[in-house]
Amino acid sequence: MENNSNFETRKPPVATTGILGWCRQHLFSNWVNSFITLLVIYFLYQLIPWFLDWSVFSADFWTNYKGELIVDRTFCSRVADPEGDHGACWAIIIVRFYQFMYGFYPPEQVWRVNLTYFLLVIALLPLLIEKIPGRKHLIKFTIAFPIVAFILLYGGFGFQIIPTNKWGGLLVTLVLGVFGIAIAFPLGILLALGRRSQLPVISMFCTLFIEFIRGVPLITLLFFGMVMLPLFLPEGLNLDGLVRVLVAVTLFQAAYMAEVIRGGLQAIPRGQYEAAQSVGLSYWQMNRKIILPQAIRISIPSIVNTSIGLFKDTTLVIIIGLLDLLGIGRGALADATWMGLSNEVYVFVALVFFIFTFSMSRYSLYLEKKLKTGINMGAD
Amino acid sequence: MSENSIISLQNVNKWFGDFQVLKDVNLEVKKKERIVVCGPSGSGKSTMIRCINRLEEHQEGKIVVDGIELTGNLKNIDSVRKEVGMVFQQFNLFPHLSVKENITLAPIWVKKMPKAEAEELAMKQLEIVKIPEQANKYPGQLSGGQQQRVAIARSLAMNPNIMLFDEPTSALDPEMIKEVLDVMVDLAEGGMTMIVVTHEMGFAKTVADRMVFMDEGKIVEEASPDKFFNNPESDRTKLFLSQILHQ
Numbered sequence: 001m002e003n004n005s006n007f008e009t010r011k012p013p014v015a016t017t018g019i020l021g022w023c024r025q026h027l028f029s030n031w032v033n034s035f036i037t038l039l040v041i042y043f044l045y046q047l048i049p050w051f052l053d054w055s056v057f058s059a060d061f062w063t064n065y066k067g068e069l070i071v072d073r074t075f076c077s078r079v080a081d082p083e084g085d086h087g088a089c090w091a092i093i094i095v096r097f098y099q100f101m102y103g104f105y106p107p108e109q110v111w112r113v114n115l116t117y118f119l120l121v122i123a124l125l126p127l128l129i130e131k132i133p134g135r136k137h138l139i140k141f142t143i144a145f146p147i148v149a150f151i152l153l154y155g156g157f158g159f160q161i162i163p164t165n166k167w168g169g170l171l172v173t174l175v176l177g178v179f180g181i182a183i184a185f186p187l188g189i190l191l192a193l194g195r196r197s198q199l200p201v202i203s204m205f206c207t208l209f210i211e212f213i214r215g216v217p218l219i220t221l222l223f224f225g226m227v228m229l230p231l232f233l234p235e236g237l238n239l240d241g242l243v244r245v246l247v248a249v250t251l252f253q254a255a256y257m258a259e260v261i262r263g264g265l266q267a268i269p270r271g272q273y274e275a276a277q278s279v280g281l282s283y284w285q286m287n288r289k290i291i292l293p294q295a296i297r298i299s300i301p302s303i304v305n306t307s308i309g310l311f312k313d314t315t316l317v318i319i320i321g322l323l324d325l326l327g328i329g330r331g332a333l334a335d336a337t338w339m340g341l342s343n344e345v346y347v348f349v350a351l352v353f354f355i356f357t358f359s360m361s362r363y364s365l366y367l368e369k370k371l372k373t374g375i376n377m378g379a380d
Numbered sequence: 381m382s383e384n385s386i387i388s389l390q391n392v393n394k395w396f397g398d399f400q401v402l403k404d405v406n407l408e409v410k411k412k413e414r415i416v417v418c419g420p421s422g423s424g425k426s427t428m429i430r431c432i433n434r435l436e437e438h439q440e441g442k443i444v445v446d447g448i449e450l451t452g453n454l455k456n457i458d459s460v461r462k463e464v465g466m467v468f469q470q471f472n473l474f475p476h477l478s479v480k481e482n483i484t485l486a487p488i489w490v491k492k493m494p495k496a497e498a499e500e501l502a503m504k505q506l507e508i509v510k511i512p513e514q515a516n517k518y519p520g521q522l523s524g525g526q527q528q529r530v531a532i533a534r535s536l537a538m539n540p541n542i543m544l545f546d547e548p549t550s551a552l553d554p555e556m557i558k559e560v561l562d563v564m565v566d567l568a569e570g571g572m573t574m575i576v577v578t579h580e581m582g583f584a585k586t587v588a589d590r591m592v593f594m595d596e597g598k599i600v601e602e603a604s605p606d607k608f609f610n611n612p613e614s615d616r617t618k619l620f621l622s623q624i625l626h627q
Binding site: 269271272274275276277278279280281282285289290293294297371 | 433435458461462464465466468470472473474475476485486489490531534535538
């Protein structure tokens with residue numbers, strides 16, 4: 001015992017490290033745990049091969065089991081040979097892929113949409129990668145992106161005008177989602193600050209706005225935007241249908257965003273305001289440099305959560321006749337040549353949504369991790 | 381207001397709701413004078429010094445700082461805050477900014493100082509508080525004593541004429557109190573006008589020009605440290621001193 005001095009450090013016992021140790025601790029620590037582990041493994045064993053078989057190995061893509069090119073539902077293996085063991089018929093997606101992506105955008109102009117998608121990726125880069133060279137200039141582009149995107153997608157300045165009723169599919173989903181979130185975020189910040197303002201008029205206006213918008217279902221707001229908004233506008237000014245929906249979606253999202261950010265603001269200790277004031281910062285400097293960076297940091301999980309919620313809620317525009325990704329899918333199913341392939345359509349639509357929402361969720365985790373370094377909030 | 385007062389409080393009254401925290405407070409502080417304010421908790425000493433840079437609003441009376449009267453006028457408040465630095469009990473460093481950024485923020489944004497110049501200034505201030513090696517760390521990585529010294533450097537970077545200290549050592553572990561007090565003693569010897577709310581009576585004896593004792597929102601006694609500690613007038617002061625000196 002005496003030889004084993006207190007200052008010597010030993011390696012941890014082998015049984016608690018490595019893959020085996022991890023499995024023992026986390027999967028088989030007692031018999032309930034072991035039972036659940038085995039049960040889950042059994043279900044995965046049943047589910048994954050079945051799904052892979054349905055969606056990939058036994059599925060039709062361009063051709064059916066006889067090698068014929070699929071041109072309508074009757075060629076699909078599972079329709080042509082109901083007795084056989086056939087999987088999904090992805091031809092419906094492949095044949096209508098253009099519609100799923102762009103709606104009824106004129107094909108000779110579709111490069112404009114693709115260019116917009118490409119520019120969107122560029123605009124997101126400075127937000128995604130902190131150490132990208134020339135970040136300052138890229139941020140300027142990110143701020144200008146909505147205007148660039150509008151001109152490219154809609155037209156004007158020498159571009160042929162493509163009315164928004166020709167837009168559809170993922171294009172509409174992304175326009176509503178990206179613009180809705182991008183405009184609602186700054187608006188939400190202003191509303192949150194306004195609600196906490198010491199000036200009663202501003203605070204009351206913001207509170208009323210938030211409570212009204214939040215108290216009404218999005219569908220009602222969408223109808224409101226479609227039917228009633230034109231009544232409030234001066235005669236002759238006829239707002240585009242998509243713009244009216246976008247206004248409704250943005251206001252809805254802004255109200256939720258405001259409450260999320262207000263939650264973050266409430267977590268900032270009073271001492272931060274006092275320290276900022278005592279060194280002479282003005283109200284806007286204090287909020288921009290001290291309060292909001294901390295408040296937004298705390299709210300990231302909730303901000304991303306409401307953003308994901310909004311992105312999925314854009315599918316509600318289907319009820320006022322806009323054809324977003326889901327709308328195009330339902331259109332395809334209503335078409336007699338492809339009827340009955342709803343599994344394929346819904347799985348595809350779900351997958352596309354999942355890709356976007358899952359990326360957002362990963363991005364939020366990345367942000368949280370990045371911003372945590374060296375920061376000890378609250379406790380000091 | 382007397383001739384060479386830099387801070388003047390005249391019949392200041394303040395209420396929190398129905399509760400009166402300051403009752404007819406009168407205080408004149410001369411340039412380069414060091415005042416130590418003490419008193420039991422809830423006596424209004426923090427509130428009083430927080431009124432001097434308008435973190436709290438007084439409802440009655442007059443507060444004049446370096447010739448500027450504190451009213452609702454935002455311009456006046458801004459110019460007073462440029463004159464007055466403040467150090468808090470809880471440090472209140474900005475946790476999302478590095479030590480250097482904590483110090484350069486106000487010079488860059490309030491005084492519109494170029495970034496390079498502000499950073500040079502920050503390093504100079506960190507030398508004064510004896511922690512230049514911590515410049516690139518974040519507040520959460522520092523000890524309490526180091527954080528408080530950064531907070532002092534942050535205030536000094538705005539080149540204030542007056543420094544207010546609101547119980548600067550009360551939240552510190554005992555072994556860190558001295559490093560903060562040493563910095564404050566240096567500052568006092570450099571000729572800074574200081575109002576310090578503290579229970580560090582050793583510090584008060586070495587540094588203070590005048591002791592102010594408050595109780596229940598009133599200034600009960602004002603005296604030189606010598607008289608205050610050896611021969612206090614009021615019974616309330618005697619009781620307070622006996623309690624904190626013989627614990």
